[in-house]
Amino acid sequence: xxxxxxxxxxxxxxxxxxxxxxxxxxxxxxxxxxxxxxxxxxxxxxxxxxxxxxxxxxxxxxxxxxxxxxxxxxxxxxxxxxxxxxxxxxxxxxxxxxxxxxxxxxxxxxxxxxxxxxxxxxxxxxxxxxxxxxxxxxxxxxxxxxxxxxxxxxxxxxxxxxxxxxxxxxxxxxxxxxxxxxxxxxxxxxxxxxxxxxxxxxxxxxxxxxxxxxxxxxxxxxxxxxxxxxxxxxxxxxxxxxxxxxxxxxxxxxxxxxxxxxxxxxxxxxxxxxxxxxxxxxxxxxxxxxxxxxxxxxxxxxxxxxxxxxxxxxxxxxxxxxxxxxxxxxxxxxxxxxxxxxxxxxxxxxxxxxxxxxxxxxxxxxxxxxxxxxxxxxxxxxxxxxxxxxxxxxxxxxxxxxxxxxxxxxxxxxxxxxxxxxxxxxxxxxxxxxxxx
Numbered sequence: 001x002x003x004x005x006x007x008x009x010x011x012x013x014x015x016x017x018x019x020x021x022x023x024x025x026x027x028x029x030x031x032x033x034x035x036x037x038x039x040x041x042x043x044x045x046x047x048x049x050x051x052x053x054x055x056x057x058x059x060x061x062x063x064x065x066x067x068x069x070x071x072x073x074x075x076x077x078x079x080x081x082x083x084x085x086x087x088x089x090x091x092x093x094x095x096x097x098x099x100x101x102x103x104x105x106x107x108x109x110x111x112x113x114x115x116x117x118x119x120x121x122x123x124x125x126x127x128x129x130x131x132x133x134x135x136x137x138x139x140x141x142x143x144x145x146x147x148x149x150x151x152x153x154x155x156x157x158x159x160x161x162x163x164x165x166x167x168x169x170x171x172x173x174x175x176x177x178x179x180x181x182x183x184x185x186x187x188x189x190x191x192x193x194x195x196x197x198x199x200x201x202x203x204x205x206x207x208x209x210x211x212x213x214x215x216x217x218x219x220x221x222x223x224x225x226x227x228x229x230x231x232x233x234x235x236x237x238x239x240x241x242x243x244x245x246x247x248x249x250x251x252x253x254x255x256x257x258x259x260x261x262x263x264x265x266x267x268x269x270x271x272x273x274x275x276x277x278x279x280x281x282x283x284x285x286x287x288x289x290x291x292x293x294x295x296x297x298x299x300x301x302x303x304x305x306x307x308x309x310x311x312x313x314x315x316x317x318x319x320x321x322x323x324x325x326x327x328x329x330x331x332x333x334x335x336x337x338x339x340x341x342x343x344x345x346x347x348x349x350x351x352x353x354x355x356x357x358x359x360x361x362x363x364x365x366x367x368x369x370x371x372x373x374x375x376x377x378x379x380x381x382x383x384x385x386x387x388x389x390x391x392x393x394x395x396x397x398x399x400x401x402x403x404x405x406x407x408x409x410x411x412x413x414x415x416x417x418x419x420x421x422x423x424x425x426x427x428x429x430x431x432x433x434x435x436x437x
Contacts, residue, residue: 021217023208024233024240025050027358028422031231031240033220034208047422048358059206060213064134066204070197071127073190078120081185083169085176085384087391094383096120096187099165099376102383106394111403115379118372122160123198129153130201137213147214147257151236154207158410161372162195168376171320175312175377176384211237215256232261265417269343272416276339279408282401283332289398292378296391304398305329305374328374328402331367335409338364339416346420354421361418368413371406375399 020033030047036055043052056062077096084093097120103112133150136143169188176182211217218240223231230243234254244252244261252261265271290302303311305328312321338360345357378395385393 019219019221021208021212022220022223022240023052023217023238024231025052026233026235026238027361027418028354029233029419029426030422031223031228034217048355050358050362053208054206056204056206056209059204059209060134060137063201063205064131064138066197066201067127067130067134070194070201071131073194073197074123074127076190077187077194080187080190082187082191083173083380083384084183084185085180086183087180092384092386093185094380096191098383099379102386103379103395106382108395108400111375111379111395111400114403114407115376118159118161119165119376122156123162126153126156126160127198129156130205133210137210147237150210150214151257151259154236157202158369158414161369161376162191162198164370164372165376166192166195167323167370168373168380171323171373171377172380172384174317174320175381178315208238211239211256215239232263234259234261235265264419264423265415268415268417268420269346272339272343272412275408275412275415276336276343279332279405279412280336282404282408283336286332286398286402286405287329289401290396291374291398291402292381293394293396294385294391295394302396305402324374324377327371331371332405332409335364335368335371335413339409339412342416342418342421349424351424354425357421358418361413361416361421365413368406368410371409372403375403375406 020036022031022033024031025045025047027050028045028048030045032043032045032047032052034053035041035043039055039057042054044050045052080095082094082096082098085091097116099119100112100116103109103115129149129152132143133146133153135141136146173182173184208217214237217238223240223242226242232241232244232252233239234241234257236259237254237257239254239256241252241254241261244254246252253259254261287305290304292303292308294301294303305324309321309325309329312318312324342357342361342364345352378393378399381393382395385391
């Protein structure tokens with residue numbers, strides 16, 4: 001490999017390891033050495049600046065303890081009352097499952113499934129899968145399907161939206177506080193504790209250490225003299241595989257985690273376009289149709305996303321109005337525009353500012369899930385404000401369209417392969433410097 005094709009982290013002055021493990025950046029494909037000597041230091045890709053690793057001391061042990069604590073508190077959060085509301089002698093008590101249950105009862109089963117998966121099922125899967133994998137490694141037990149289980153942890157992470165749901169709870173609480181007497185239940189405080197432990201476990205977990213314990217990462221000496229075009233990187237566990245052999249069906253698989261291998265994500269551009277066009281089509285009814293219907297003393301009021309923001313401004317709730325405006329109106333349209341820009345730049349093989357386009361992709365990937373806050377707010381309000389003829393809040397027909405926009409844009413970003421941004425630049429490097437041997 002040439003110097004342009006392998007970039008390394010600065011070596012530790014006291015150790016100077018030469019045959020270090022190597023990984024390929026999942027954003028630009030640059031192969032980098034990982035410095036084994038520096039602890040708690042963020043290591044980034046020399047090509048695009050993407051995050052590679054932050055080595056942690058006793059990462060598995062600490063993350064296991066934090067995950068166990070999260071599991072206990074999340075169980076408590078599901079069995080104890082979450083929020084209570086009372087107005088003029090009438091009241092409702094909501095449990096965590098109540099947010100999705102209210103959507104089923106009001107004739108929105110599709111959104112109910114999304115809320116149920118994002119707030120209960122997938123967080124439970126994430127916690128249990130993390131505990132299974134970390135406990136197996138801590139106690140040195142080769143449990144069945146260990147690599148597959150840890151792959152699941154990474155796959156469900158973006159879709160387990162406990163943090164987004166917490167923001168929706170706070171928004172709903174503030175919106176109802178002036179209208180009714182609100183009380184936070186034991187389940188709410190257990191929920192916050194579970195979320196904090198999950199975030200601490202994720203921050204402390206060195207995923208490279210976990211995968212390296214399952215099977216050692218390939219080292220520089222094993223790939224230094226191999227043609228870079230014959231080295232593939234697993235997108236799930238980041239193992240490097242030289243000239244992977246296809247299975248009986250003609251598809252190569254990662255020898256460590258079993259994931260299907262692709263030099264680039266299969267049909268990345270076409271799948272991203274398909275999801276993006278569908279999201280753009282749903283964006284119109286999501287903003288034109290009412291997302292919530294309020295019935296109070298026989299009077300019915302329907303609110304679109306924009307009219308709801310205007311109503312919050314009129315009620316003096318400017319911070320909440322701005323939050324919902326950015327999350328529900330601005331972020332989805334900006335995300336669509338950014339993804340269109342990235343896809344067109346890839347299709348036209350643009351060499352313009354690859355680092356900046358990669359950073360743009362990171363931002364799109366990061367903020368997209370937060371648009372779900374409006375759907376969660378509607379589900380919480382529907383669960384709490386169900387007081388018969390006095391007051392009732394139900395999701396409107398625009399809610400399903402908006403939920404579809406959020407999910408489809410997330411899928412579009414997930415389908416996009418940012419390494420395509422860098423392929424024209426690397427092709428130029430290969431033509432200029434020749435192919436390393």
